[in-house]
Amino acid sequence: MSKTIGERELVLAILLEVTRDKIPAHLALSRVLGKYQYLDKRERAFITKVTEGTLEHMIEIDYIIDQFSKIKIQKMKPVVLAILRSGVYQLRYLDHVPASAVCNEAVKLAKKKGLQGLSGFINGVLRTIARELEHIRLPQEPPATKLSVQYSVPKWMVEKWMAVYQEETVEKMIASMMEEHPTCIRFDPERISKDTLKARLKEDGVAKIKDHPALPYALWISGYDYLGALSTFEDGLFYVQDASSMMAVESLQVRQGDYIIDVCAAPGGKALHAAEKLAGTGKVDARDLTDYKVKLIEENIARSGLTNIRARRQDARILEEASVEQADIVIADLPCSGLGVLASKKDIRYNMTPEKQAELVALQREILSVVCRYVKPGGTLLYSTCTINREENEENTAWFLEDHGEFTMEKERQFLPGIDPCEGFYIAVLKKQESE
Numbered sequence: 001m002s003k004t005i006g007e008r009e010l011v012l013a014i015l016l017e018v019t020r021d022k023i024p025a026h027l028a029l030s031r032v033l034g035k036y037q038y039l040d041k042r043e044r045a046f047i048t049k050v051t052e053g054t055l056e057h058m059i060e061i062d063y064i065i066d067q068f069s070k071i072k073i074q075k076m077k078p079v080v081l082a083i084l085r086s087g088v089y090q091l092r093y094l095d096h097v098p099a100s101a102v103c104n105e106a107v108k109l110a111k112k113k114g115l116q117g118l119s120g121f122i123n124g125v126l127r128t129i130a131r132e133l134e135h136i137r138l139p140q141e142p143p144a145t146k147l148s149v150q151y152s153v154p155k156w157m158v159e160k161w162m163a164v165y166q167e168e169t170v171e172k173m174i175a176s177m178m179e180e181h182p183t184c185i186r187f188d189p190e191r192i193s194k195d196t197l198k199a200r201l202k203e204d205g206v207a208k209i210k211d212h213p214a215l216p217y218a219l220w221i222s223g224y225d226y227l228g229a230l231s232t233f234e235d236g237l238f239y240v241q242d243a244s245s246m247m248a249v250e251s252l253q254v255r256q257g258d259y260i261i262d263v264c265a266a267p268g269g270k271a272l273h274a275a276e277k278l279a280g281t282g283k284v285d286a287r288d289l290t291d292y293k294v295k296l297i298e299e300n301i302a303r304s305g306l307t308n309i310r311a312r313r314q315d316a317r318i319l320e321e322a323s324v325e326q327a328d329i330v331i332a333d334l335p336c337s338g339l340g341v342l343a344s345k346k347d348i349r350y351n352m353t354p355e356k357q358a359e360l361v362a363l364q365r366e367i368l369s370v371v372c373r374y375v376k377p378g379g380t381l382l383y384s385t386c387t388i389n390r391e392e393n394e395e396n397t398a399w400f401l402e403d404h405g406e407f408t409m410e411k412e413r414q415f416l417p418g419i420d421p422c423e424g425f426y427i428a429v430l431k432k433q434e435s436e
């Protein structure tokens with residue numbers, strides 16, 4: 001393929017896909033990197049850094065643009081805004097790119113995109129920002145605006161959290177969400193000891209390996225190139241999973257021989273963990289909505305070598321008569337707004353809205369009302385989400401318990417990033433009364 005598209009043009013294409021067309025950032029990025037094979041390592045690194053960085057700091061960047069542009073960002077053409085955003089990111093965060101190069105490249109790109117008439121405007125805004133860079137002041141008041149701009153998290157999310165938690169807690173949470181975190185992995189101590197796994201990970205070239213403080217079968221790893229290249233990963237010796245998800249399964253007290261239904265199981269993290277806890281006994285029935293998702297679970301089952309788990313397609317909103325009162329444990333780890341995992345999924349904050357969140361609450365209630373019927377008398381229902389939002393969490397559980405007097409709350413916990421050693425996650429363990 002001839003080299004006609006430059007790195008900044010590809011950054012622009014990805015930013016437009018994410019911000020205008022609402023394509024998840026990791027998909028847009030991997031599609032472009034996959035399509036333009038001629039890009040060398042340095043160009044790939046630049047494209048990744050600038051797109052991810054621009055998205056990560058986008059609210060702060062928009063605030064800065066609005067300080068120095070006579071046209072406000074809401075009035076700008078998406079292409080102009082995307083060129084300015086990536087330009088401001090490079091000026092503010094990439095020391096090795098000279099300001100003159102940032103401005104010149106932005107002008108060239110604007111002209112290439114047929115925006116000759118606006119290239120002077122783009123040049124003017126970027127040059128002014130480059131000049132004023134040292135003097136830029138972000139808002140200090142009110143607290144929700146300060147945190148929103150400083151950490152580039154939408155104000156509505158910050159306000160939601162500030163209504164529940166102290167400002168200091170919210171800042172710790174958000175700061176933690178913006179930091180790079182090591183990868184959390186779970187291993188099966190029945191299959192490999194911690195010491196052997198650590199030795200193998202070192203042989204694989206993993207630079208840092210740390211014990212998780214709360215879980216004996218969890219490790220934090222960092223300083224490796226590519227997960228898929230680790231022999232330990234290829235051999236299925238660990239599963240990448242946040243500690244919060246492990247704690248969800250830990251809270252269940254799985255007993256040998258249990259029959260467990262996971263109604264929204266893909267890619268299979270909690271279902272596989274539960275199957276491990278059954279130690280070769282019992283059965284886990286891991287379900288999800290589509291064939292594609294079922295395949296993901298099946299791939300992970302194959303990697304794990306476990307034989308007491310199977311995957312199949314089943315819409316959790318539709319009652320399956322044959323499952324009624326059959327399960328010792330039902331895991332309902334439902335689709336949610338994902339506000340607890342902004343650290344690993346950086347575009348959630350721009351794609352999630354209060355309206356979408358309200359739709360998710362309705363879906364969660366619909367699924368809970370159906371799948372609670374699969375729990376045996378005396379059995380357990382786990383409701384969990386990876387979000388920090390009372391409507392989806394505590395309020396949903398309270399709503400459920402009001403309607404279902406046969407269940408009582410055994411355990412409820414909201415994990416907060418920066419406060420707990422994991423991502424943001426909610427767990428409610430609900431016990432169904434024994435039959436009379």
Ligand SMILES: C[S@@+](CC[C@H](N)C(=O)[O-])C[C@H]1O[C@@H](n2cnc3c(N)ncnc32)[C@H](O)[C@@H]1O
Pocket residue numbers: 245263264265266267268269270271287288289290293314315316317333334335336
């Ligand atoms: C939070 S994820 C589950 C993560 C999984 N429990 C784990 O630990 O790996 C939610 C899952 O719900 C699935 N889902 C969404 N709507 C569904 C439905 N109506 N029926 C079954 N699964 C559904 C999604 O495909 C997604 O895989």
